[in-house]
Amino acid sequence: MANLEILVSKLPTLIQNLKLTIGDSNQIMEQIILINNAQEQLRSIKKIIAQELRFERTNNSAIATLPPLSAAATLFIPNLGLVDPAIAEKFGNSETKISLTDLQSKIDDWIEWGYFLQAIAADILSDIQLVNQLNSDILNLSISNEFQTLNDSLQIDLALAKSNILKHQIEKIGDSQTQLLQLQQKLNYIFDTIKNSRSLLNILLGVSAFYGKSGFALEWLDDDHELIISSEGKFQELTDILNDCDSFQEQIAALIIRGNTLTQQGEQALKNIEQESSREATSSQEVGILTKFSTPKIIRSALIITSSLLILTFAGLKIREQSLSLTQEGSAIVTDDDSAIANFKSAQKLGMEAASLVQKPPHTLKVWQEAETKWYHAIILLDNIPAKTSVYDRAKKKLAYYQINYKSISQRVLIEKKAVGNLELAHKLATEANLFVKNSPHSQLSRQQAQNKWRQAINLLEAIPESTSVFVQAKEMLSIYKTNYAGTNQQS
Numbered sequence: 001m002a003n004l005e006i007l008v009s010k011l012p013t014l015i016q017n018l019k020l021t022i023g024d025s026n027q028i029m030e031q032i033i034l035i036n037n038a039q040e041q042l043r044s045i046k047k048i049i050a051q052e053l054r055f056e057r058t059n060n061s062a063i064a065t066l067p068p069l070s071a072a073a074t075l076f077i078p079n080l081g082l083v084d085p086a087i088a089e090k091f092g093n094s095e096t097k098i099s100l101t102d103l104q105s106k107i108d109d110w111i112e113w114g115y116f117l118q119a120i121a122a123d124i125l126s127d128i129q130l131v132n133q134l135n136s137d138i139l140n141l142s143i144s145n146e147f148q149t150l151n152d153s154l155q156i157d158l159a160l161a162k163s164n165i166l167k168h169q170i171e172k173i174g175d176s177q178t179q180l181l182q183l184q185q186k187l188n189y190i191f192d193t194i195k196n197s198r199s200l201l202n203i204l205l206g207v208s209a210f211y212g213k214s215g216f217a218l219e220w221l222d223d224d225h226e227l228i229i230s231s232e233g234k235f236q237e238l239t240d241i242l243n244d245c246d247s248f249q250e251q252i253a254a255l256i257i258r259g260n261t262l263t264q265q266g267e268q269a270l271k272n273i274e275q276e277s278s279r280e281a282t283s284s285q286e287v288g289i290l291t292k293f294s295t296p297k298i299i300r301s302a303l304i305i306t307s308s309l310l311i312l313t314f315a316g317l318k319i320r321e322q323s324l325s326l327t328q329e330g331s332a333i334v335t336d337d338d339s340a341i342a343n344f345k346s347a348q349k350l351g352m353e354a355a356s357l358v359q360k361p362p363h364t365l366k367v368w369q370e371a372e373t374k375w376y377h378a379i380i381l382l383d384n385i386p387a388k389t390s391v392y393d394r395a396k397k398k399l400a401y402y403q404i405n406y407k408s409i410s411q412r413v414l415i416e417k418k419a420v421g422n423l424e425l426a427h428k429l430a431t432e433a434n435l436f437v438k439n440s441p442h443s444q445l446s447r448q449q450a451q452n453k454w455r456q457a458i459n460l461l462e463a464i465p466e467s468t469s470v471f472v473q474a475k476e477m478l479s480i481y482k483t484n485y486a487g488t489n490q491q492s
Helices: 002-008 011-016 025-055 070-076 085-091 100-125 128-137 143-153 163-196 200-214 238-294 302-357 365-383 392-439 444-462 471-491
Strands: 020-022 063-065 097-099 216-221 227-231 234-237
Touching: 002 025, 011 025, 020 025, 020 100, 020 200, 025 100, 097 100, 100 128, 100 200, 100 216, 128 200, 143 163, 143 200, 143 238, 163 200, 163 238, 163 302, 163 392, 200 216, 200 227, 200 238, 227 238, 234 238, 238 302, 302 365, 302 392, 365 392, 392 444, 392 471, 444 471
Parallel strands: none
Antiparallel strands: 020 216, 063 097, 216 227, 227 234
């Protein structure tokens, strides 16, 4: 029993090694070695337990007291706060003593978990494309950190008196909003990948994109066999990550609204500064002209005076013509810029409305089409902003991302449209199948035709993606159609 107690004292370290941190290839290889070593030692403990049980066959409730070391105690007393409740089951229960039989069963679970991790590690290492993507993800900020960075960047100091600084801040807010839209796309990818993928490796790609350079490790499977993942000391199930994605989408929508408000306030403050500067320049020019013409002049002769008057009259006419021309050109430039700014703001508003519409899918075809229309009109507005206007550069940046969003939403429209079409056609085929059986209940040919209709309808319903709004309805119909198909098949 003394040897067993010594080996049991090593359990905390062994079990802590039974996890897989998803990182580069070398790191994964090192962990495979650690997992192998842990499994070997667990097998040694299991052998000694088997020997102890043979010696004590008459006492099936033999108790192995765990050593009074704090590390070993925390293994079996997670409620002390040293073990996160999310993985408490991995380490054991809250008792200070455990029967040899129960410990033996627990060791089997740990060894089996080790095999599971090794299989995942082998699959990752055999997929070069997957490894490259994982290596790429760890170069990026986590979703949480990226969101916090963008949240902090949405600031503007309206008390500043310098237009160049205000312009820089407005541009910075515009860049942040563009990055927010990118973050929305990334969250959609993560959510869809984790929720809809049937391959664990694909799911891990979504998780990798979520945690970024923060990294993550596969810790355990809970009672419902849902994967528990850790990152920076925080433990989450896949469902928790999906909930976080929803939460970030809502916060991003609020930040976009806030960014639009700050941009409007900044542009108004900038306009006020420019108007004030224009008034000061005009006032200084008027003072200069009055000073110039109030200076006494020495009259030399009537001829000089007459010539001067003629020249001044002619020059005055030219100046008025040039002034009128410049005024018209300036007015045209101001009008174009005001129009461009108005179109830019309208495009932003349409983009924000489109983004808000498609939060928390699935949505009906009408909602997807409405969002698609808004993105389309926003793109038209941005694409028509003239090159010489103050918002041209920002409009071009937004245009690129709006086109990406439009393409993505258009794809969702096609998917939803096809799903609705499948549902309607399946219903039509089911109606025809019923008519065949009803009109000719004893005809072998009619039953065969009904079977074909039911099979076509079933195939159409099975092709409807889970991400669509009609999936639940399709699932209910599918159950009925399969029953009817089976009944028709038995009759034939």
